[in-house]
Structures are given as C-alpha cells and as structure tokens.
Amino acid sequence: MAEDRTVDLVVVGGGFTGNSAAVEASRRGASVAVLEAETIGHGGSGRNVGLINAGLWVPPEEVIRTMGDAAGHKLMAALAEGPSRVWRLIGDLGIACEATPNGTLHLAHSAAGVRDLQDRHRQGLAMGWPLSLLDATETARRTGSRSFFGALFDPRAGTIQPLSYARGLARAARAAGAHLHDGTKVTCVQRQGDMWVVTANGHTVRAKSLLLATNAYFNGIEMGFRPEIVAVSYFQLATAPMPARLRDSILSGGEGCWDTAVVMSSFRIDQAGRMIVGAVGNLEGPGRPVHAAWARRALARVYPQLADLPFEHDWRGRIAMTGDHIPKIVAFGPNAYACFGYSGRGISPGTVFGTQAAIALLEGDERVLPIAPIAAHHERMVRAKEVYYETGAVLAHSVRPAPFL
Structure with a gap:
C-alpha cells in the first residue's frame, strides 16, 4: 500500500477468510481493502493440507454439548454446506486450483x-x-x-491446491473492485469517531467496518486486542x-x-x-x-x-x-469482527465465516453469522x-x- 484510502470494509489478512470476505463484500458493491503483511496465502491458507471437509474436527454431539442445541445445530448446518459453497465459488469464479470433489x-x-x-x-x-x-x-x-x-x-468433501484457491479468491475480489495490498504489515488499529483507522506502510486506511482474519498469524499489531489461540x-x-x-x-x-x-x-x-x-x-x-x-x-x-x-x-x-476446537468470532469493537480457530479445518469454515462476516458487517445483522459473536475469548x-x-x-x-x- 502506497497511499491513504477510505473504504467500507478493511480486511487484515489475505487468506481464505479475508479473501472470501473481500469477494462477497465487493460483489455487493462495497469498497474493500485487504492488507496482507506477506504475500496472499502466505499463512495457514497457502500451507493448508488441501482437504475440504464438512463439519469440524470434533463430532456433532460434542459440538452440541459445548454450544447448546440451537447454536450447535446452526453451526453444523452452516459447515455441512461449506464444501458445496467452496465448489460453487471455484466454478463461478473460474479458480484453477486442482479442484477434485471426489470425497x-x-x-x-x-x-x-x-x-x-x-x-x-x-x-x-x-x-x-x-x-x-x-x-x-x-x-x-x-x-x-x-x-x-x-x-x-x-x-461432499474433496481436495484442492489450497494456495491456488486462496490466490484465486484474491484475484476474484480484485476483479470485483477490491484493493488488495500484500507486503503491507499493519502496525496499528485505532477507533476514531465512527471509523476504524488502520496504519500500514506509513499510510492509513479509514473504514466503516473491520475484519481481522489473521488466524494463527497475528503478528504484533497495536490495537488492544489479539486473538487468543x-x-x-x-x-x-x-x-x-x-x-x-x-x-x-x-x-x-x-x-x-x-x-x-x-x-x-x-x-x-x-x-x-x-x-x-x-x-x-x-x-x-x-x-x-x-x-x-x-x-x-x-x-x-x-x-x-x-x-x-x-x-x-x-x-x-x-x-x-481453541480449547474446545470450535471456531470463534469475537466482536472486539463496533463493526469489527475477528474470525479464528478453525483447528485445521480452514478451507471450508474459512470460506463460510469470511463470507458471512462480510454480510453481517455490511448489513449490521449478526444473525447471518454461523456462530454468535462474543465479546472476548481467552485461552x-x-x-x-x-x-x-x-x-x-x-x-x-x-x-x-x-x-x-
């Protein structure tokens, strides 16, 4: 990033979650900036195993015991549809990523x-x-x-080349109008009035909404919050x-x-x-x-x-x-979410969480999220x-x- 910018949504992290959010928000007509410290897909997304799975690592009954009946079923239903959402995105966006939907x-x-x-x-x-x-x-x-x-x-499941999928999402977001900046390490995030101000490379992005999508690669951002994993x-x-x-x-x-x-x-x-x-x-x-x-x-x-x-x-x-192996969405400020903790199931949940987080932030309706946001999470x-x-x-x-x- 080489200039200041004002957008509707700023995303920190260029992996599955961040790029899926950028695709969805851009297709809805929102202005978006994605800031990635390294290169697109550098973190856990590009280094993923490449298995697209439905559900979580823990079995359904354990999820429901931990979350409660309604919340557990809502999350499991959203993730059960995850692989079909990934296959559909790959087809709709023309992403070349060795997609093999063979289970x-x-x-x-x-x-x-x-x-x-x-x-x-x-x-x-x-x-x-x-x-x-x-x-x-x-x-x-x-x-x-x-x-x-x-x-x-x-x-329902299958395999992909994960780095190609992450980069394919990024290309689709850019084609839809999003601004993607790699080599752009965020150093500070502040709330000023009704806007988020994100500092990186000596420049600032002002945004109505903020999505922190660094997952296991959060790297010392001064912001008063860090995802605990x-x-x-x-x-x-x-x-x-x-x-x-x-x-x-x-x-x-x-x-x-x-x-x-x-x-x-x-x-x-x-x-x-x-x-x-x-x-x-x-x-x-x-x-x-x-x-x-x-x-x-x-x-x-x-x-x-x-x-x-x-x-x-x-x-x-x-x-x-995370301690219970269930992903988290932390609402750490007004119009700000952090999505993390996929416990090794990043492709499908990352796609689902990123897409729905973008919708929730743009529409101001957290009911579309696969899991209820919480104020804090501690490990x-x-x-x-x-x-x-x-x-x-x-x-x-x-x-x-x-x-x-």
Missing part, C-alpha cells in the same frame, strides 16, 4: 479407530449427512494400501511425481485422506501425481530430522512401491486451535499447550511403528 476418507489406524469412525458415522447419519462406513477390504481398494482397518467416506504446527512433504504405472492403483478415486490417530496424519495426490504426506509437527524446528524420518518410514510402510520415491518439497504451517496456558503438542508429535514420530501415526 475424503477418514482412515482407521487401529481397531480403536474403527470404533471412533463407527460413532462418527452414527452421529453423522443422525444429522442427515451422506456418510458411508467402509470395511478394511473396501478401504484397501480405495487407498491401494492394506494398512488401514476401515474408513469413513464423505462424498494455541498455534500448532503441521508439516507436509511432497514426493516427485509417481510413475504413471502406479497412478491407477494408489488413490485412484482421487480422495483425500487423514487418520484417526491422536497425532494426526494426512495424505493426498496432487494433479502432477505427487504424494503429499503431512502430520502434526514443526518441520522448521529442532524436531525436523525426526519428522522427516517418520515421513519416509510411513510412506514406505503404507506404500512400499513408493519407498524410493524422493521427497522434493516440504513446508510447514500453523493451525489456530489458558497457551505456550505450555504449544510445547505439549510439538513434544508429543516428536515422541510419536520417534517411537511409534504403525503407519501414519
């Missing part, structure tokens, strides 16, 4: 994992979701591996493209996968035929050798035919976790929890022999 497989890593999936299947059917429980034989046919005990298939690292490694002869026998249906282990893992195949393996852990910290060695062992165990396929790329992102023992998650991931990747744990 996902939640894989049982053990007999206990099967029981977990059976319970999730029961709860999902009660919500009216079109889930299928697969036995070990069908799971082996779908994945091309006999390492798993069963799977829960969700046909537990930042958990998730890493991924991508192999060289698989030989053509193996493409028909490994995830031939194109589903994305993750498992039931406490230290979760994921894998999917991209359009070029790369196997992308991911797990909880910081690949940029001292645990890198342990995590990288685990990925090599896990790939060889689940897919022995890929044992010698080299990893050519790796990256790590931060997940914003206890944040640093201790972050150390706990990374230490647990390092230990799990050091000693556990089972696949994708």
Whole structure:
C-alpha cells in the first residue's frame, strides 16, 4: 500500500477468510481493502493440507454439548454446506486450483479407530449427512494400501491446491473492485469517531467496518486486542511425481485422506501425481530430522512401491486451535469482527465465516453469522499447550511403528 484510502470494509489478512470476505463484500458493491503483511496465502491458507471437509474436527454431539442445541445445530448446518459453497465459488469464479470433489476418507489406524469412525458415522447419519462406513477390504481398494482397518467416506468433501484457491479468491475480489495490498504489515488499529483507522506502510486506511482474519498469524499489531489461540504446527512433504504405472492403483478415486490417530496424519495426490504426506509437527524446528524420518518410514510402510520415491518439497504451517476446537468470532469493537480457530479445518469454515462476516458487517445483522459473536475469548496456558503438542508429535514420530501415526 502506497497511499491513504477510505473504504467500507478493511480486511487484515489475505487468506481464505479475508479473501472470501473481500469477494462477497465487493460483489455487493462495497469498497474493500485487504492488507496482507506477506504475500496472499502466505499463512495457514497457502500451507493448508488441501482437504475440504464438512463439519469440524470434533463430532456433532460434542459440538452440541459445548454450544447448546440451537447454536450447535446452526453451526453444523452452516459447515455441512461449506464444501458445496467452496465448489460453487471455484466454478463461478473460474479458480484453477486442482479442484477434485471426489470425497475424503477418514482412515482407521487401529481397531480403536474403527470404533471412533463407527460413532462418527452414527452421529453423522443422525444429522442427515451422506456418510458411508467402509470395511478394511473396501478401504484397501480405495487407498491401494492394506494398512488401514476401515474408513469413513464423505462424498461432499474433496481436495484442492489450497494456495491456488486462496490466490484465486484474491484475484476474484480484485476483479470485483477490491484493493488488495500484500507486503503491507499493519502496525496499528485505532477507533476514531465512527471509523476504524488502520496504519500500514506509513499510510492509513479509514473504514466503516473491520475484519481481522489473521488466524494463527497475528503478528504484533497495536490495537488492544489479539486473538487468543494455541498455534500448532503441521508439516507436509511432497514426493516427485509417481510413475504413471502406479497412478491407477494408489488413490485412484482421487480422495483425500487423514487418520484417526491422536497425532494426526494426512495424505493426498496432487494433479502432477505427487504424494503429499503431512502430520502434526514443526518441520522448521529442532524436531525436523525426526519428522522427516517418520515421513519416509510411513510412506514406505503404507506404500512400499513408493519407498524410493524422493521427497522434493516440504513446508510447514500453523493451525489456530481453541480449547474446545470450535471456531470463534469475537466482536472486539463496533463493526469489527475477528474470525479464528478453525483447528485445521480452514478451507471450508474459512470460506463460510469470511463470507458471512462480510454480510453481517455490511448489513449490521449478526444473525447471518454461523456462530454468535462474543465479546472476548481467552485461552489458558497457551505456550505450555504449544510445547505439549510439538513434544508429543516428536515422541510419536520417534517411537511409534504403525503407519501414519
């Protein structure tokens, strides 16, 4: 950003939430400025696993116990429609992001994992979701591996190239008239009269409404508020493209996968035929050798035919976790929301929350939000929890022999 500007809505953060809000607001005729400290999609959005899921990490009954019946059902209904909203946006906006709406497989890593999936299947059917429980034989046919005990298939879900989706939303917002500025670190946010004044790069944006969409990448903005989350690292490694002869026998249906282990893992195949393996852990910290060695062992165990396929790329992102694993919308001032805490489910919830937050801010009607805004949210023992998650991931990747744990 190289000049002062006055807009209807200023968005801080150029990921799924911020860019979805910018698309919606711009299409409604509002003036919008998106301010991103790094590059569009630099944070958890561009470093996402690439799985589009319906619902949350926690099962429906737990969500309803935590939130109450009406609020829980409202949130779950909004997120159940999340994947279809993403697929529709991709089609309507012409976003090239390797969209593969072929479903996902939640894989049982053990007999206990099967029981977990059976319970999730029961709860999902009660919500009216079109889930299928697969036995070990069908799971082996779908994945091309006999390492798993069963799977829960969700046909609403699928995979994308997440950075391409984040950037595609940004391009669509710009085409609709939004001003997008990367390399623009916000340093101060103040309320002056009936306007928000956001300072970045020595310039100011004055706006009627403000959306803070930094999630796990909030970086020291002077504003009297910060989203309280537990930042958990998730890493991924991508192999060289698989030989053509193996493409028909490994995830031939194109589903994305993750498992039931406490230290979760994921894998999917991209359009070029790369196997992308991911797990909880910081690949940029001292645990890198342990995590990288685990990925090599896990790939060889689940897919022995890929044992010698080299990893050519790796990256790590931060997940914003909340204590109850339920996203939050904090109304930290007049006409101002902060959306955060997707707990690893950023694509679909980020799209839903960003879109609806834009509508609520422009129309002054919080009833359109998927979850009621709150005045504040506090997390206890944040640093201790972050150390706990990374230490647990390092230990799990050091000693556990089972696949994708």
